[in-house]
Amino acid sequence: MAATNLIGTAVVEVEHKLPLPFDESQESFELIAQGAESLLYRTTFSATGQPAALKVRPEKKWRHPTLDKRLTRARILAEARVLVKLSGEGIVASGSGNSGKRAKVKQPREGDHDVAGLKGFVPAVLALDWESGWMMTEWIEGRTVKKAVYDTKTDRNGDNTTEATEALKSLLACIGEVIGILHASGVIHGDLTTSNMMLRAQPSTPESIASPTSSLAGDIVLIDFGLSSQSVSEEDRAVDLYVLERAFGSTHPREEYLFPEVLKTYAESTRSGMHGKTGKLVLRKLEDVRMRGRKKSMLG
Ligand SMILES: Nc1ncnc2c1ncn2[C@@H]1O[C@H](COP(=O)(O)OP(=O)(O)OP(=O)(O)O)[C@@H](O)[C@H]1O
Ligand SMILES: [Mg+2]
Numbered sequence: 001m002a003a004t005n006l007i008g009t010a011v012v013e014v015e016h017k018l019p020l021p022f023d024e025s026q027e028s029f030e031l032i033a034q035g036a037e038s039l040l041y042r043t044t045f046s047a048t049g050q051p052a053a054l055k056v057r058p059e060k061k062w063r064h065p066t067l068d069k070r071l072t073r074a075r076i077l078a079e080a081r082v083l084v085k086l087s088g089e090g091i092v093a094s095g096s097g098n099s100g101k102r103a104k105v106k107q108p109r110e111g112d113h114d115v116a117g118l119k120g121f122v123p124a125v126l127a128l129d130w131e132s133g134w135m136m137t138e139w140i141e142g143r144t145v146k147k148a149v150y151d152t153k154t155d156r157n158g159d160n161t162t163e164a165t166e167a168l169k170s171l172l173a174c175i176g177e178v179i180g181i182l183h184a185s186g187v188i189h190g191d192l193t194t195s196n197m198m199l200r201a202q203p204s205t206p207e208s209i210a211s212p213t214s215s216l217a218g219d220i221v222l223i224d225f226g227l228s229s230q231s232v233s234e235e236d237r238a239v240d241l242y243v244l245e246r247a248f249g250s251t252h253p254r255e256e257y258l259f260p261e262v263l264k265t266y267a268e269s270t271r272s273g274m275h276g277k278t279g280k281l282v283l284r285k286l287e288d289v290r291m292r293g294r295k296k297s298m299l300g
Helices: 065-087 145-150 162-184 207-208 233-249 251-259 260-268 277-298
Strands: 002-005 010-012 032-033 039-045 050-056 091-093 102-106 123-128 134-138 142-144 198-202 219-222
Touching: 065 123, 065 134, 142 145, 145 198, 162 198, 162 219, 162 233, 162 251, 162 260, 233 251, 233 260, 233 277, 251 260, 260 277
Parallel strands: none
Antiparallel strands: 002 010, 032 039, 039 050, 050 134, 091 102, 102 123, 123 134, 142 198, 198 219
């Protein structure tokens, strides 16, 4: 839609039309984030009334329509497949009568799946339609890890306070554990950054409000699995960690020196599925991956 502003120049208003069956006149859709490929809204899942995150992948007019449809479908399916696998849910085609392109999630029965222990560490899928390009998941109350790290307390010199450093260390340790569990389940995230992790808010108590480190308390929830894949290769696991290491260093340069906490827990914590020999092999591979990264940047 084009309009004109006060000085008469044309202003292009970007129109975010929601795909069917969503209707903005019936429910509220709050735009939370707008990435290159997708729009993220906070809304309500009509079947249960619970808060939900709706991820819409609109058509890209600049891409060939057949290719665009194929890519959208692949991203939505990659994301949903992994989330369903990790949260141990089943997925069934709804009665839409159109070859199951729209699906809703059924609750798991015991023994249905090899539940990997990540239930609660990823959002549950509520519904999706890969032809229209959307997926709805459980809403995670809280902040992204990026925001949580930005919000940590610093002293007058701009350094993290001692309490904040300790809290950051345990946050990074939790991240290492969760990635370990993820990798042990045979999944590679593909885009690990602090924006693709959330810190699930904990109900506040009078003690937690008084505590200087309470702001970093809570469970880690991994989101944004659109680039995920299934692999148990040490190389793929090392690359996944390397992507996070690089992203963490550039997003949080002041906290970069604490990143080894992630790797330490990844390979040592007994809760992480990667503790022991395999974890050590992945860290050794990570050194090769870093070396290749350095050579590549030297060659430009
Ligand atoms: N389930 C959720 N609950 C609460 N907030 C969410 C949820 N999923 C996403 N968000 C918020 O929306 C932002 C964007 O989501 P996401 O990372 O999935 O999309 P994206 O980066 O645009 O995706 P893609 O890279 O696949 O195109 C997140 O950084 C987070 O702030
Ligand atoms: Mg993202």
